[in-house]
Amino acid sequence: MAGAKIEQKALDLLNAFERAGKSVGRVTIEGRKIELVLSRPKEGDEFEGIDMRHGKT
Numbered sequence: 001m002a003g004a005k006i007e008q009k010a011l012d013l014l015n016a017f018e019r020a021g022k023s024v025g026r027v028t029i030e031g032r033k034i035e036l037v038l039s040r041p042k043e044g045d046e047f048e049g050i051d052m053r054h055g056k057t
Contacts, residue, residue, distance in 0.1 A: 010034045 010027055013036060017024050025039035 006032060006034065010036075 006029055010029055013034060014024055014027055017036060017038070023039040023041075024036050026035075026037040028035040028037075
């Protein structure tokens with residue numbers, strides 16, 4: 001029964017972070033400890049969309 005209570009708290013935290021616009025990558029529960037690991041935004045390729053061919057066009 002106590003496990004369900006800590007899991008509900010973890011879900012509430014997850015929902016709060018997602019409502020705030022944060023992307024959560026992982027949630028870990030160890031005993032009474034809840035760990036949320038945020039996802040880093042994917043860094044775009046600075047050369048994406050640039051035609052890098054060499055020679056005649």
